[in-house]
Amino acid sequence: MDIGRKASFWKGSRARTGCLALGALLVSACSTPPPTTEAVSPPAVQTRVGKVELQSGYPSEASVRMLYDEMDFQRAVQAYIWATPIVAMDALRIANVRDWGVDYNGVGIVDQYTGSAVVALTGNSTTIYAAAFSDLSRDGPIVIESPPGAYGVIDDYWQRPVVEVGPFGPDKGKGGKFLVVPTDYKGTAPRGYMVVRSKTNRFMYLVRGIVKDGNVKAAVDTLSTIRIYPQKQAASPPPTQIFKAGNKGMDSIAPRGYAYWERLADIIDKEPVEERDRFFHAMLKPLGIEKGKPFSPDERQKKILTDAAPVGFLMAQTISMAPRLSNANAYPGTHWEWVLTLKPNQEAPNYSQLDERTDYTFEAITVAEGMVKEIVGAGSQYMSAAKDSTGAWLDGGKSYKLKVPPNVPAKDFWSFTVYDNLTRSMVQNGTAKVALSSYDKLQRNADGSIDLYFGPAEPAGMASNWVRTMPGKGWFAYFRWYGPTQAFFDKSWRLPDIAPAS
Incomplete structure (x- = not known):
């Protein structure tokens, strides 16, 4: 090796040695964990829901119980709000049966300007109404013969319109036969029927009779011609029960407190689970409310549901009134x-x-x-x-x-x-x-x-x-x-x- 090449070798060697030394330093620096803001985890954290005790950064056994209880309480409150429309609808159906003796496919008519004896959500004392409930899961497709002059709607159990009835509906106020079917219905309707699909098993037909020149009787007579029956009985329809309420009272307000959950559990068991609602069903499951299973909450679940009901009511009232x-x-x-x-x-x-x-x-x-x-x-x-x-x-x-x-x-x-x-x-x-x-x-x-x-x-x-x-x-x-x-x-x-x- 000549002197020039040797000098060049050592120069390169020193450079490589320097690089190796720097690499070792970088490796050493990277392998050292960054400093933390706290040397050890605190013994507790104060939160909006109370003090959470910690053990090496984990919630203590008592805190785990507290956090699950709080989680289930919050979920119950939100589920109470979510269920407001369907529980209200079911409360009205139950009142029709309990107070007026009108069951599925029967028609209850408020045949005079009603007063406070009828305890119903924002009932109207200036209108003559008729209402009927039906259940597709029990009877299959339902025929509703709606008379000319009946004005209203068929709503599913979540209070979404299935179809308008009257001037804004397909009957154009002239009346006709509606055939209400489930969403998965694949049958062929006979000619002359207006086929509509309900997303829920149960639905309500609600119409009013227009009072002209103070003639209440004419409006009542119109509504008295409503006919409702299962399509499978269309060849020989059974008579439709027509109940005229007169001044007979009813109370159709949804139950308060723990009874609200008993009502909701029954509804959930009878109605399909919609895609939009699956997270709410997941929230209710740890509280003992699950489709296809009996509602029998343990003491912890029952207490949480009982405590959540008044809070849910007040939050719903706040959303509505303010x-x-x-x-x-x-x-x-x-x-x-x-x-x-x-x-x-x-x-x-x-x-x-x-x-x-x-x-x-x-x-x-x-x-x-x-x-x-x-x-x-x-x-x-x-x-x-x-x-x-x-x-x-x-x-x-x-x-x-x-x-x-x-x-x-x-x-x-x-x-x-x-x-x-x-x-x-x-x-x-x-x-x-x-x-x-x-x-x-x-x-x-x-x-x-x-x-x-x-x-x-x-x-x-x-x-x-x-x-x-x-x-x-x-x-x-x-x-x-x-x-x-x-x-x-x-x-x-x-x-x-x-x-x-x-």
């Missing part, structure tokens, strides 16, 4: 809110409308396209108010006044109904009058406006325009427009707030 939905307010600057903030199918582009449907179904029942469509001179529109002009909750022990401007934009009629804030049904005020409407002989002001009064004491000389409220009880109101005109939709006519009486 909605934070962006489309809830009807008249900016007032406390009037749209009763329906949801789409009838309960689906938004990117989510299922959980809060929107709770907003409605906590306080009302059944949804139809005709209740939300902007159709001038047809259908109906609804607003609600639970607060006065100062933003305070309406109080049955205080007196209030609402000045209804002249020329209410309703081609058919309008009504104002007072409801109890807990039962969400007509106030129990010891009188037969719980509503005021354009059907009534109301005193008018010189400009055509009408002053309506609400409170525990009758205002002097204004008994015709007054509804009694009860001290110690909160209330809310519905204002309904039937056949709303253009002034309603363009808001050139507006309702002012309900104001404390001076």
Whole structure:
């Protein structure tokens, strides 16, 4: 090796040695774990749900139990809210059987303007109604012969429209035979039937008879011709039970407390599990509510369900009475809110409308396209108010006044109904009058406006325009427009707030 090459070799060798040394240093540095912000795990962490004790960073045995209990409680509260529409629907069906003796495929008719004896979610004292429930899992496809002049909807058990009935439906108000079938139905319907599919086994047919010129009997007679029977009996249909309620009361409000879960467990066992709801079913499973299995919760599960029920109720009430939905307010600057903030199918582009449907179904029942469509001179529109002009909750022990401007934009009629804030049904005020409407002989002001009064004491000389409220009880109101005109939709006519009486 010559001197030049040797020098070159050692130069390269030293370079390689340096690289090896640096590589060893890097390996050493990388193999040393980074420093932690805490040398050891803390003994406990304070959280929103309480102190969680730790053992080497893991929850202690007691904390594991506490966290599971809290998890199941939170899930139960959310499941309570989720189940609001289907439990309300089942409560109405049960009331029909228990209080009126009307079972599946029978028809219950409210054959007079009803009052507070009928405890039903925001029942209407200005309309003649007929309702019937059917069960596809029991009877197979169901035939409903709907008469001309019946106006309403067939809703599934989640309160989604299966089909409109009347002017907005395929019968165009002329009546006809609806054949309600399950979603997997593969049969061929006979000619002349309007075939519609229900996503749930049970459904409700709800229609009203239009009262013209005060002729209630004609509306009742129309609804009395409804026929409902299984398709398999179409060759020789059995007679349809028609029950006219008269002044016979009923209580169709969903049960509170632990009984709510007993009702929900029964519903879940009888209805199909929809894809959108599978996570809720997963949340209910550790609480003892599972389709196909008996509901027999242990003491831990029962206590959690019992504790969760009042919280779920209050959260649902908050969503409904103090909605934070962006489309809830009807008249900016007032406390009037749209009763329906949801789409009838309960689906938004990117989510299922959980809060929107709770907003409605906590306080009302059944949804139809005709209740939300902007159709001038047809259908109906609804607003609600639970607060006065100062933003305070309406109080049955205080007196209030609402000045209804002249020329209410309703081609058919309008009504104002007072409801109890807990039962969400007509106030129990010891009188037969719980509503005021354009059907009534109301005193008018010189400009055509009408002053309506609400409170525990009758205002002097204004008994015709007054509804009694009860001290110690909160209330809310519905204002309904039937056949709303253009002034309603363009808001050139507006309702002012309900104001404390001076």
